[in-house]
Amino acid sequence: MTPKTETDLAQMITDASGPLRITGGGTRPIGRVIGTPLDLSALSGVTLYEPGALTLVAQAGTPVAEIETLLAAENQRLAFEPMDHRALLGTTGTPTIGGIVAANVSGPRRISVGAARDFMLGVRFVDGSGTVIKNGGRVMKNVTGYDLVKLMSGSYGTLGVLTEVSLKVLPAVETSLTLTLKNLDDSTAIKAMSAALCSPFEVTGVAHTPSTATTHFRLEGFAVSVAYRADELSKKLAPFGRTTEAQTDWAAIRDVHAFAKQEGDVWRISVKPSDAAALVAKLGAVSVQYDWGGGLIWALCPEGHDLRAAMGHTAGHATLIRGKGCGPTFHPEPAPIAAITAGLRAKFDPRNILNPGIMS
Amino acid sequence: MPVPDAAVIARKDRLVARLREVLPMDAVISDISETRAYECDGLTAYRCPPLCAVLPANTAEVAAILKICHELNVPVVPRGSGTSLAGGALPTADSVIIGVAKMNGVIETNYDDRYIRVQTGRTNLSVTGAVETNGFFYAPDPSSQLACAIAGNIAMNSGGAHCLKYGVTTNNLLGVTMVMMDGTIIEIGGAHLDAGGLDLLGVICGSEGQLGVVTEATLRILHKPEGARPVLMGYDNSEVAGQVVTDIIKAGVLPVAIEFMDRPCIEATEKFAQAGYPMCEALLIVEVEGSDAEIDAQLALIMEIARKHNPVELREAKSADEAARIWLGRKSAFGAMGQINDYMCLDGTIPVSALPFVLKRIGEMSKEFGLDVGNVFHAGDGNMHPLILFDANKEGDLELCEAMGAEILKLCVEVGGCLTGEHGVGIEKRDLMHVQFATADLEAQMAVKDVFDPKWLLNPAKVFPLDSSSPRRAA
Ligand SMILES: Cc1cc2nc3c(=O)[nH]c(=O)nc-3n(C[C@H](O)[C@H](O)[C@H](O)COP(=O)(O)OP(=O)(O)OC[C@H]3O[C@@H](n4cnc5c(N)ncnc54)[C@H](O)[C@@H]3O)c2cc1C
Numbered sequence: 001m002t003p004k005t006e007t008d009l010a011q012m013i014t015d016a017s018g019p020l021r022i023t024g025g026g027t028r029p030i031g032r033v034i035g036t037p038l039d040l041s042a043l044s045g046v047t048l049y050e051p052g053a054l055t056l057v058a059q060a061g062t063p064v065a066e067i068e069t070l071l072a073a074e075n076q077r078l079a080f081e082p083m084d085h086r087a088l089l090g091t092t093g094t095p096t097i098g099g100i101v102a103a104n105v106s107g108p109r110r111i112s113v114g115a116a117r118d119f120m121l122g123v124r125f126v127d128g129s130g131t132v133i134k135n136g137g138r139v140m141k142n143v144t145g146y147d148l149v150k151l152m153s154g155s156y157g158t159l160g161v162l163t164e165v166s167l168k169v170l171p172a173v174e175t176s177l178t179l180t181l182k183n184l185d186d187s188t189a190i191k192a193m194s195a196a197l198c199s200p201f202e203v204t205g206v207a208h209t210p211s212t213a214t215t216h217f218r219l220e221g222f223a224v225s226v227a228y229r230a231d232e233l234s235k236k237l238a239p240f241g242r243t244t245e246a247q248t249d250w251a252a253i254r255d256v257h258a259f260a261k262q263e264g265d266v267w268r269i270s271v272k273p274s275d276a277a278a279l280v281a282k283l284g285a286v287s288v289q290y291d292w293g294g295g296l297i298w299a300l301c302p303e304g305h306d307l308r309a310a311m312g313h314t315a316g317h318a319t320l321i322r323g324k325g326c327g328p329t330f331h332p333e334p335a336p337i338a339a340i341t342a343g344l345r346a347k348f349d350p351r352n353i354l355n356p357g358i359m360s
Numbered sequence: 361m362p363v364p365d366a367a368v369i370a371r372k373d374r375l376v377a378r379l380r381e382v383l384p385m386d387a388v389i390s391d392i393s394e395t396r397a398y399e400c401d402g403l404t405a406y407r408c409p410p411l412c413a414v415l416p417a418n419t420a421e422v423a424a425i426l427k428i429c430h431e432l433n434v435p436v437v438p439r440g441s442g443t444s445l446a447g448g449a450l451p452t453a454d455s456v457i458i459g460v461a462k463m464n465g466v467i468e469t470n471y472d473d474r475y476i477r478v479q480t481g482r483t484n485l486s487v488t489g490a491v492e493t494n495g496f497f498y499a500p501d502p503s504s505q506l507a508c509a510i511a512g513n514i515a516m517n518s519g520g521a522h523c524l525k526y527g528v529t530t531n532n533l534l535g536v537t538m539v540m541m542d543g544t545i546i547e548i549g550g551a552h553l554d555a556g557g558l559d560l561l562g563v564i565c566g567s568e569g570q571l572g573v574v575t576e577a578t579l580r581i582l583h584k585p586e587g588a589r590p591v592l593m594g595y596d597n598s599e600v601a602g603q604v605v606t607d608i609i610k611a612g613v614l615p616v617a618i619e620f621m622d623r624p625c626i627e628a629t630e631k632f633a634q635a636g637y638p639m640c641e642a643l644l645i646v647e648v649e650g651s652d653a654e655i656d657a658q659l660a661l662i663m664e665i666a667r668k669h670n671p672v673e674l675r676e677a678k679s680a681d682e683a684a685r686i687w688l689g690r691k692s693a694f695g696a697m698g699q700i701n702d703y704m705c706l707d708g709t710i711p712v713s714a715l716p717f718v719l720k721r722i723g724e725m726s727k728e729f730g731l732d733v734g735n736v737f738h739a740g741d742g743n744m745h746p747l748i749l750f751d752a753n754k755e756g757d758l759e760l761c762e763a764m765g766a767e768i769l770k771l772c773v774e775v776g777g778c779l780t781g782e783h784g785v786g787i788e789k790r791d792l793m794h795v796q797f798a799t800a801d802l803e804a805q806m807a808v809k810d811v812f813d814p815k816w817l818l819n820p821a822k823v824f825p826l827d828s829s830s831p832r833r834a835a
Contacts, residue, residue: 052606053712053742075612104554115554117562118531133804134797139709140741141528141781143517143566144789144796145823146805150530150562154555171612194472200495200586225654232651272473272551295473295553317556331556336546341558343811348804359557 002039006124006132006163012038013161014130019356022157024061024096028085028103030321031156031329031358040098043163046070048138055121055138057166060098067097071169079170080116081107084251087260089322098162104154107254108205108218111197111292117153119168125152125160128349138166151344157355159348173220177230178250179243181215184208187277189215190294192240194273197293199236201229207253208290215240216248258289259300265323267307269297271316283310308332330359361408361787362821362833364454368434372411375432375456379414382424387462389413398457401442401449402504403788405758410437410451415459418479419537419545419575422458426573427543429456435817436541438569440481440509445705446786448516448568448822458573460511466490467576475534475551477578480511484518487579496581499526502782503694514574517566519782521690524740525616525649526582528782530565535578538564538571541813551578563808568784569819571812585649588616590686591659592645593666594638594673598622599716601642605739606712607665608646613658618740619645619690622719625697625734625747626689632696635689638673644739645690693736694747701732701749704761708772709781712742721771722746729764731757743781744772770795785823793825802828 001020003009013020019035026039040061048057051074058067064082071077082105084095099105101123106115122136135148152159181192189208196203196217205218217233219226234243252258259266264286271279273294280288284307285299301307306326307318317331333341345352368375376390389395390412400407411434416422429436435455442449451457463479464486470476471494478487484505487498501520502508508518514536519528526532535549549561564571595601605618621629621643630637637643648658659676666674677683697703710718719735726733737745746768750761769779769789773796779789793802806824809816809832816832 050711050713052610054609055711074610104559106554110553114527114531117554117559118527127804131800131804133800135801135804137776137778137796139711139743139777139781141519141523141709141738141743142778143782143784144778144780145785145793145802146808147517147530147563147566148804148808150559150565151808153562154559159558171609171614174612191472194474197474198471198496198583200583222654222657224657225650228651228653270552270554270556272470272475274470274472292553315550316552319556333557334547336540336544337548337557337560340546340560340811344558344808347807347811 001036002042004042006043006126009043009161009163010126010130010132013126013128016353019353022161022355024099025063025093027089027091027093027095028099029089029091030103033355033358035356038161040161041096047164051076054140054169055166056169057138057164058097059164060096060162062097064095064097064100072172075172076169077172079109079113080119081109081254082116083107083254088256088266097165101153101162101165102155102157108207108250108291111206111295112202112204113170117150120149120153120165121168122166123149123152123162124164125162127160128351128354133160136166140168156358158345158359161354175223175226176218176220177226178246178248179217179230179233180246180248181237181241181243183213184215184240186210186280188240190273190277190290192237193293195236196233199233201233203233205250206293208294209258210288211258216253218248218250253289253291256289256298259287259298262287262300265301265303265305265325266321267299267301267318268321269299269316269318270295271297271314275314279311279314283307328360361452362826364452368454369411371432375434376412378428379412379425382428383414383416383421387415387417389415398439398451398459401444401447403445403447403450403786405752406447406450406787408451408453410455410457411453413457413459415462417462419539422539422573422575423543423545425458426539426541429817430542430815433815433817435820437819438511438515438573440512441483441507443504443508444512444516444784444786446780446784446788448784448786450787452821460509460575463575470551471496473551474581475578476581477576478510480514480574480577481509484508484510484513491581495584497584498579498581499532500529510577510579511574514565514577515567515569516782516784519743521617521619521738524618524738525614530562532580533561533565533577534580536561536564536574537576539573539575541572541815541818549578568786568823570809570823571818586651587655588647588649589655589659589677590645590647590683591662591677592643592673592675592686593671594640595642595669596640596672598642598719600669601644602712602715604644604666604669608662609740611661611665613648613661615646615648615740617645617647618738620735620737620739621690621693622735624732625693625736628700628734629689629693629696632699633688633692635685637689640672645686690736697734697747697749702752703747703749704765706746706748706765706768707743707781707783708769708777708779709741709743710772710775710777712739714775714777715739715742718744718771718775722768725764725767729760731761731764742777766792787822790823791825806832
């Protein structure tokens with residue numbers, strides 16, 4: 001089914017007699033779900049863009065590339081740097097803005113500016129009963145009523161099918177520069193990344209690649225400012241070694257290209273950075289990559305590996321992004337939280353037809 | 361407010377006795393001479409002492425209190441420092457106030473991972489106070505930060521002057537411990553980033569005390585910038601000032617703050633604080649951060665834009681003292697307006713592009729209603745703060761002021777904005793919610809409350825128009 005308007009969509013959901021599998025561009029098949037495909041790609045187009053107000057409104061099926069082109073023409077960008085999952089997952093479709101919101105997809109800059117959810121200003125969606133609902137708006141500060149915009153971000157379509165999103169955009173930067181440190185072990189690399197994040201120099205990407213023993217620090221902004229901060233950051237990182245300027249491919253870090261051609265399950269783990277190295281040591285992964293100063297771990301594991309058992313009681317969560325895995329795709333929740341989650345789903349999708357089970 | 365439940369009031373003695381079983385003697389306040397201290401928040405026009413007030417010392421005590429209230433069907437109003445301007449912490453005669461003021465400790469600070477965990481009664485400013493000797497700060501900075509508590513900040517999703525760069529509370533909140541109405545203690549989020557499942561933290565933040573009582577919070581802390589410096593610009597036309605704001609944003613500079621004041625506000629603050637502001641139609645304060653050289657570079661660009669629009673005054677702070685003088689007037693604006701008369705502070709948000717039109721309409725409404733209005737607000741994000749002056753002792757003036765306030769807020773919604781940018785709905789904008797939301801939109805929000813608080817006992821008469829929530833409250 002390919003609705004052309006929000007009204008179409010509402011009718012289709014009202015009339016649905018069984019589970020629906022909601023897709024935007026189909027580039028992020030995370031979570032297992034069966035059902036009649038409901039393809040949102042025809043609900044497409046930017047409906048409002050005010051560069052002076054840093055706001056953009058688009059229909060959910062709008063290709064991300066279209067939005068990025070429009071923004072680039074005004075020297076602006078999606079600051080949360082959404083990951084493109086295609087290489088890692090071997091998919092070929094066209095990523096849509098709705099998919100980004102539904103999966104709360106961010107990139108390395110999440111550590112300094114926030115996640116996709118932090119840039120969402122408003123949503124329109126159709127719930128599981130076919131009712132059209134709006135929340136938030138198109139202004140940057142808004143506390144009018146409950147923030148269902150956040151609730152929808154990262155809900156993988158299970159509470160409603162997004163039809164329109166409005167978001168905050170930011171100016172693009174004049175220049176970007178990456179410093180690297182070499183040959184640090186994981187735990188020292190995380191200390192170095194923390195040192196950079198605990199400085200006033202505004203690093204906008206801090207990642208560590210154990211396979212090449214390289215730690216990356218990205219600075220962005222006006223040229224004079226970046227040059228100044230690069231000097232100061234190098235001094236601050238001196239205890240960890242001499243930094244060198246490098247041509248780091250941040251898109252490759254963002255999209256986890258390193259694991260794209262390798263066999264195995266891919267897990268995405270969020271923990272507090274100072275827990276990361278010890279966790280990785282006991283994880284049983286074939287290979288890992290750290291982002292967000294160590295707070296985000298990408299782990300490549302043998303097929304069927306029980307990663308959560310290895311994780312034990314470390315605070316945080318792990319999501320299976322690719323492969324067979326072991327246990328649920330999303331991190332199991334403690335009983336009272338699971339009860340709230342189930343309660344919300346029952347309210348927004350009483351027939352349990354929207355991507356049923358995708359988040360388990 | 362809805363009529364209080366006489367049956368609940370009649371059972372007061374039993375309730376107080378039960379609460380005393382689980383709390384120390386001095387933590388239960390039931391004498392009318394003392395409950396009066398909790399009769400209102402920052403929206404002082406509305407007052408009502410609660411049935412009783414309790415001051416728990418920790419999460420376990422909060423859970424014990426809520427269990428009792430849940431069992432006895434007594435409404436509960438959570439309270440931080442009582443600075444809400446929307447009546448969020450206003451009690452009803454049949455309710456128990458749970459005040460978290462005693463719970464003001466720091467539980468953990470972790471600089472490597474850049475977070476602090478506090479009890480939510482801690483004031484906003486003292487969170488920064490706990491980490492500033494190490495060079496850190498907590499970014500959201502409401503003007504009330506000396507008094508307001510993290511509890512209220514989370515409930516209202518409060519903002520501040522520097523949120524253009526750092527975001528509001530929800531962007532700086534990592535986790536909470538919350539007690540549900542039935543006494544269940546839940547942990548949401550923590551020191552790690554983002555939710556593993558549904559983003560419940562995102563909906564709890566800004567839920568105005570209606571989903572649970574938040575007792576502890578993990579907050580993101582940041583290293584302080586090397587320095588900051590403001591410039592002041594005056595224009596003889598607010599349209600031009602609006603254009604300057606747009607041009608600065610379009611130029612790719614992201615100041616930490618862009619503040620706006622209009623003539624009535626400038627006049628009032630000059631009398632009150634003598635900050636040396638130019639007498640003009642529109643004054644902007646733009647602040648940038650970084651090292652000296654970075655600030656110089658950013659300000660050069662900003663000053664160039666400012667000059668193109670023929671300012672009547674353009675003044676860059678050359679010293680800490682001059683910087684303080686530039687901020688002095690802005691920071692005293694509310695106090696200065698308060699000297700003239702009683703005032704009501706609105707906080708609707710509008711798209712920045714609608715600024716000139718909205719200011720013009722507010723000027724016209726001021727004449728129509730015969731009430732003076734001063735405008736002082738966060739221009740970078742369109743969050744307006746019209747201050748309507750009225751005389752509380754004059755018959756009908758408050759009602760006139762409220763009617764005018766409602767018109768201004770409707771205007772904000774009409775031009776594509778919203779009723780409240782940071783103060784919250786409370787009781788103040790509750791009955792205007794229909795202007796911004798369709799029935800289905802409100803139903804969806806109330807459905808969330810149904811899940812967290814099925815009996816609708818937590819701060820029940822707030823946020824939603826009474827006619828919309830009445831079937832649920834009566835159930
Ligand atoms: C002079 C002045 C200036 C202000 N400036 C700003 C500003 O710049 N930006 C801004 O955003 N606001 C501002 N405010 C409004 C106010 O300070 C904020 O809304 C603040 O966050 C309220 O905090 P509080 O602790 O006083 O909360 P309270 O007034 O006690 O309560 C506010 C709401 O929080 C709920 N609540 C309290 N504690 C809990 C808890 N433990 N669990 C769940 N819910 C709870 C209450 O039920 C109520 O709905 C200003 C107010 C004043 C008086």
